[in-house]
């Protein structure tokens with residue numbers, strides 16, 4: 571069993587990977603809620619925002635810069651897009667390996683539901 575997103579990072583579970591580098595892997599969400607819905611994760615297992623420490627500053631910075639590269643690659647920069655991090659039950663976090671949702675390709679309501 572173990573962590574689903576660690577298994578995707580390690581290619582033990584298949585996913586449609588759209589970007590990867592030394593620190594991060596990005597793949598399409600299995601249940602997209604927008605025309606473009608990509609998840610980007612650090613290769614390092616961090617359970618969530620509440621688990622972050624000073625040591626993770628570089629990892630999280632790399633994650634956001636890589637998210638921008640994915641958004642560019644997906645053609646989202648002209649119209650804009652949204653990055654979402656759900657943390658904990660009230661936010662609906664279901665996978666406890668920190669991840670950023672990259673959402674675009676349609677108008678996104680704000681505030682979210």
Ligand code: 5GP
Pocket residue numbers: 574585586597598599600601602609655656662663664665666
């Ligand atoms: P969360 O609610 O934790 O922020 O988001 C987890 C996301 O992971 C959900 O949008 C869900 O659709 C996605 N997801 C869950 N299982 C899988 C899977 O096996 N493969 C992929 N590609 N995405 C998954």
Ligand code: ZN
Pocket residue numbers: 573574575576577614615616666667
């Ligand atoms: Zn993990």
